[in-house]
Amino acid sequence: MSGIPLSWWLTLGTVLFGVGTIGVLTRRNALVVFMSIELMLNAVNLILLAFARQRGDEHGHVLAFFIIAVAAAEAAVGLAIILSVFRHKRSVNLDDVRALKH
Amino acid sequence: MAADLAHLSPLLIVCCVGLGILLLDVFADPKQPKTFIGYVAVVGLLVALAATGWLFATGGVLLTQPYFAVALTLDPFALFGFALILVVAILTTLASVHYLPSQRCEWGEYYSLVVFASLGMMVMVAAADLITMFVGLEIMSVAIYVLAGFKRQSPFAIEAAMKYFFLGAFATGFLLYGLAFVYGATGSTNLNVVAEHFAKNDPGLYGIVIVIMMIVAFGFKIAAVPFHMWTPDVYEGSPSPIAGLMAGGVKTAAFLALARVFLTAFGGADFENLAISWREVFYWLAILTMTVGNILAVVQQNVKRMLAYSSISHAGYILIGIVASRSVDGGAVAGSGLFFYLLAYALSSVGAFAVVSMLGKDGEEDITYGNLAGFAYRHGFAALCMVIFMASLAGIPPTAGFLGKYLVFTDALAATHMNLLPLVLVAVVNSMIGVYYYLKVIVFMYMREPRREFETIRSVPMGIAFGLAALVVVVCGSFPDTTIRWSAKAATGNPSADSAISAASVIDVPAPVATTAK
Amino acid sequence: MEQVIFWILAIGTVASSVAVIVPPMGRNPVHGALSLVVAFFFLAGLYVMLVAHLVAVLQVLIYAGAIVVLFLFVIMLLNIQSEDLGHPRPTISKLIGVIAVGFVSIVLIGFILKDKGMAEPPVGLPSDSTFGTVKTVGNLLYTSYIVPFELTSILLLVAVIGAVIMAKRRL
Numbered sequence: 001m002s003g004i005p006l007s008w009w010l011t012l013g014t015v016l017f018g019v020g021t022i023g024v025l026t027r028r029n030a031l032v033v034f035m036s037i038e039l040m041l042n043a044v045n046l047i048l049l050a051f052a053r054q055r056g057d058e059h060g061h062v063l064a065f066f067i068i069a070v071a072a073a074e075a076a077v078g079l080a081i082i083l084s085v086f087r088h089k090r091s092v093n094l095d096d097v098r099a100l101k102h
Numbered sequence: 103m104a105a106d107l108a109h110l111s112p113l114l115i116v117c118c119v120g121l122g123i124l125l126l127d128v129f130a131d132p133k134q135p136k137t138f139i140g141y142v143a144v145v146g147l148l149v150a151l152a153a154t155g156w157l158f159a160t161g162g163v164l165l166t167q168p169y170f171a172v173a174l175t176l177d178p179f180a181l182f183g184f185a186l187i188l189v190v191a192i193l194t195t196l197a198s199v200h201y202l203p204s205q206r207c208e209w210g211e212y213y214s215l216v217v218f219a220s221l222g223m224m225v226m227v228a229a230a231d232l233i234t235m236f237v238g239l240e241i242m243s244v245a246i247y248v249l250a251g252f253k254r255q256s257p258f259a260i261e262a263a264m265k266y267f268f269l270g271a272f273a274t275g276f277l278l279y280g281l282a283f284v285y286g287a288t289g290s291t292n293l294n295v296v297a298e299h300f301a302k303n304d305p306g307l308y309g310i311v312i313v314i315m316m317i318v319a320f321g322f323k324i325a326a327v328p329f330h331m332w333t334p335d336v337y338e339g340s341p342s343p344i345a346g347l348m349a350g351g352v353k354t355a356a357f358l359a360l361a362r363v364f365l366t367a368f369g370g371a372d373f374e375n376l377a378i379s380w381r382e383v384f385y386w387l388a389i390l391t392m393t394v395g396n397i398l399a400v401v402q403q404n405v406k407r408m409l410a411y412s413s414i415s416h417a418g419y420i421l422i423g424i425v426a427s428r429s430v431d432g433g434a435v436a437g438s439g440l441f442f443y444l445l446a447y448a449l450s451s452v453g454a455f456a457v458v459s460m461l462g463k464d465g466e467e468d469i470t471y472g473n474l475a476g477f478a479y480r481h482g483f484a485a486l487c488m489v490i491f492m493a494s495l496a497g498i499p500p501t502a503g504f505l506g507k508y509l510v511f512t513d514a515l516a517a518t519h520m521n522l523l524p525l526v527l528v529a530v531v532n533s534m535i536g537v538y539y540y541l542k543v544i545v546f547m548y549m550r551e552p553r554r555e556f557e558t559i560r561s562v563p564m565g566i567a568f569g570l571a572a573l574v575v576v577v578c579g580s581f582p583d584t585t586i587r588w589s590a591k592a593a594t595g596n597p598s599a600d601s602a603i604s605a606a607s608v609i610d611v612p613a614p615v616a617t618t619a620k
Numbered sequence: 621m622e623q624v625i626f627w628i629l630a631i632g633t634v635a636s637s638v639a640v641i642v643p644p645m646g647r648n649p650v651h652g653a654l655s656l657v658v659a660f661f662f663l664a665g666l667y668v669m670l671v672a673h674l675v676a677v678l679q680v681l682i683y684a685g686a687i688v689v690l691f692l693f694v695i696m697l698l699n700i701q702s703e704d705l706g707h708p709r710p711t712i713s714k715l716i717g718v719i720a721v722g723f724v725s726i727v728l729i730g731f732i733l734k735d736k737g738m739a740e741p742p743v744g745l746p747s748d749s750t751f752g753t754v755k756t757v758g759n760l761l762y763t764s765y766i767v768p769f770e771l772t773s774i775l776l777l778v779a780v781i782g783a784v785i786m787a788k789r790r791l
Contacts, residue, residue, distance in 0.1 A: 003622045003623060003741050004622060004623065004626050004669070004741060005738065005739050005740060005741050006738040006739075006740070006741075006742065007732050007733050007735060007738040007739050008626070008630075009670070010732045010738065011729050011732055011733060012630050012633070012634070012666075014725055014728055014729050014732065015634055015725065015729070016633065016634065016637055017275070017279060017725070018721055018722065018724075018725035019634070019637050019638055019640075019641060020275065020637070020641075021275070021721045022641065022717070022718050022721050022722070023640065023641030024268075024272055025714060025717035025718065025721065026641070026714045026717065026718060027641055029649060030264070030268070031649045031652070031653075031691065031694070031695060032640070032641065032649060032652050033268060034268075034271075034691075035640050035641075035652055035653065035656050035691065036640065036641055037268075037271045037272060037274075037275060038656065038683070038687065039637050039640060039641075039656070039659065040272075040275035040278075040279075041274075041275060041278065042659070042660070042663055042683070043279075044275070044278040044279050044281075044282050045663075045667075045675070045679075046663060046666060046667075047279070047282040047283075047286070048282045048285060048286075049667055049670045049672045049675060050670060051282065051285055051286035052285075052670070052672065052752075053670045053671055053672070053742050054286075054742045055286075055289050056742070056743060056745070056751070057289060058751065058752060058756050058757050058760055059285065059289065059290065059291070059760065059764075060285055061672050061674060061675050061752055061757045061760075062233075062757060062760045062761055062764075062765050063233055063281070063282075063285060063291065064672070064675045065674075065675065065678065065757070065761065066233055066236070066237065066765075066768060066772065067278060068675075068678055068679070068682050068683065069772050069775070069776070070236070070237070070240050070274075070772075070775065071682075071683070071687065072682055072686060072687060072776075072779075073240065073244060073775050073776055073778075073779035074240070074244065074271055074274075074779070075687045075690055075691075076690070076779045076780065076782070076783040077244050077247055077248060077267070077779050077782045077783055077786065078267055078268075078271065079690055079691065079694045079783075079787075080782065080783040080784075080785075080786035080787035081247065081251060081260070081263050081264050081267050081786050082264070082694065082698075083694060083697070083698070083786070083787045084251065084254060084260050084263075084786045084787060085260050085261065085264050086698050088257040088260055089257070092698065094264075094268070117774065120774075124781070169763055169764060169766050169767070170766075170767060172764060173765070173766075173767035173768060174767060209785065209791055211781050211784075211785055214781065215778065215781060215782070215785075218774060218777075218778045221774065225771060231767075231768070233765065233768050234767055234768045234771070236768075237768045237771045237772055237775060238771065240775055241771065241774055241775045241778055244775065244778050244779050244782055245778050245782065247782065248778075248781070248782035248785050248786060251786060252785070254785070254786065263786070307731050307732075307735055311728065
């Protein structure tokens with residue numbers, strides 16, 4: 001079963017990556033920004049798997065596996081940091097994080 | 103196999119030290135101070151440093167087990183990085199043992215996070231495969247995110263952690279996009295296989311995507327302008343010893359990883375001829391980074407922010423070393439100035455942040471130049487060391503910083519592949535600007551009367567930390583022969599490149615089960 | 621037939637990921653997280669089309685099952701009221717960022733679609749192929765990728781320590 005050319009997959013992956021990047025740049029809610037970063041990582045996974053399918057080898061699957069593991073680790077620490085920020089500020093808005101601005 | 107484990111001993115020892123002190127903390131009396139855990143960490147890291155020294159003396163080793171060899175390279179390049187990272191980690195730990203209680207954040211996990219962060223950095227510089235490098239980078243980053251926010255009761259620290267985390271995770275996305283295209287173009291992420299592939303095939307579209315994405319990702323990690331925005335805030339909010347670790351350790355690891363990736367995997371001539379050549383991009387980034395970092399450092403009132411901007415401008419000088427380097431025969435790095443400069447810069451900045459840690463008792467959020475007034479009258483030794491670090495960062499002889507700049511600039515002028523004279527001229531002008539704000543620190547310490555009483559942390563290990571750093575900076579600056587020889591050795595690169603390629607190509611043949619898929 | 625499935629999944633993925641970041645749905649983080657789950661499920665479907673069965677399972681188990689649940693858990697724990705979220709402030713820099721990202725993406729997509737080598741569909745796999753199964757991927761994981769695999773355990777340990785340090789109320 002194959003009929004979808006590689007370029008379509010890469011286009012879809014790039015669109016997803018762009019959506020994630022725009023989310024990071026425009027949204028100020030820390031949780032939504034973090035979700036956008038997860039979207040970017042998923043876009044990369046899609047691209048990796050498409051390349052793996054095209055080449056017919058599984059190295060890309062292993063790379064995707066590592067990215068999923070790293071995303072899980074980052075999620076744990078990132079959400080803990082967001083929790084900690086919320087305790088101090090009662091807010092998860094990145095624009096409120098201004099104590100360091102001079 | 104057994105020999106491989108002996109050769110991997112620096113990494114294994116550091117790993118065991120991290121796990122060991124984590125357990126030590128569990129069984130320690132919670133009411134007692136945790137100082138001894140710090141000392142145990144220092145001893146463990148010293149053992150790893152000794153193992154590194156032994157391997158470096160043998161001139162780099164080959165890993166015989168092919169599955170290790172495709173992931174890690176223990177060439178002099180990596181071992182030099184190991185040694186530098188371990189020294190920085192030891193100095194950071196020494197500077198921390200009395201700093202943590204003064205900030206009321208003395209938890210034993212601090213030390214294991216510092217050790218694990220060093221492990222991540224060491225993996226980065228030794229990685230022969232992009233995915234290994236990526237996992238090392240993440241180990242380092244996750245540990246540093248947490249260390250940046252270790253003073254949990256301070257909103258500044260937590261915000262520093264958050265800012266660093268979001269920008270770091272964002273940069274990771276770009277790194278992975280680049281990595282995916284490396285895989286797509288070559289079918290592998292092993293740097294030697296990638297280099298082989300691009301030596302035979304035109305990188306084309308893949309090459310452009312890879313170069314852009316990798317530069318963005320590494321730009322964030324080395325804090326090159328325009329990806330530097332997070333640096334001053336994060337350095338200011340973090341505990342001072344950790345700011346030292348970021349300036350000295352994280353940057354060293356990121357630069358060495360960058361040098362290895364770009365010079366080994368993307369060092370081929372085809373990459374020079376792309377529409378976007380990474381050498382050209384780094385050329386302009388270096389100019390931008392030096393200049394913007396310097397100008398913003400001049401206007402700072404806060405000493406930690408000044409040091410942060412100074413570290414940005416130093417990233418610019420180090421980039422000159424990268425632009426001037428050229429890969430020779432698959433992986434060798436020409437240009438030993440880069441290594442000498444990294445050593446001088448890492449030790450000077452760790453030392454400077456260790457001295458700044460002394461001022462931590464008095465509410466660290468705002469250490470202005472005014473707080474330094476009269477520092478020399480009460481802490482003669484610390485002030486003397488600070489003078490040495492400032493002189494080194496400014497590039498004044500007889501310190502290592504001067505010699506590092508000199509070597510990098512000569513490398514750049516000797517480079518035949520590109521005319522780097524304009525770059526060197528910009529760097530020289532910038533160094534002169536830099537003298538102003540470094541001297542300002544010295545002037546305030548020695549020539550101003552203290553405005554008010556402020557408490558400082560009196561700590562012997564902290565004194566040992568900056569004393570040692572100052573000693574090394576002066577010795578390397580005055581009697582540089584040995585250090586230059588080491589840098590040259592590190593620069594000769596990878597004796598095992600050929601065998602690594604053959605090991606990788608053995609493995610790259612799909613396993614029997616996978617051949618049916620073809 | 622395949623193309624129809626691809627288009628359904630692709631449009632579903634893009635629509636649900638846009639819903640994560642665009643205010644009407646993304647305004648409330650709970651809606652954002654739920655859109656994210658939907659996007660992850662569509663992606664898992666796409667992974668199956670790419671014959672990446674193991675990764676598709678991991679996608680559902682780890683991303684949809686663990687990570688998004690963690691997100692939802694934090695959102696519930698914080699109990700964010702809408703006033704905490706502030707109002708979206710469109711600024712010039714945001715606009716420039718969006719235009720720049722959009723421009724770069726479109727240029728990139730243009731190049732990808734023009735590239736001849738990428739336009740060809742991949743070679744077919746034999747029907748009894750073991751491509752993408754646990755066995756073959758696991759085989760690679762425990763051989764060529766053993767070093768990064770072991771290092772991942774350190775990474776997860778560091779993440780656990782870090783999460784406890786940052787989030788625990790009393791240490």
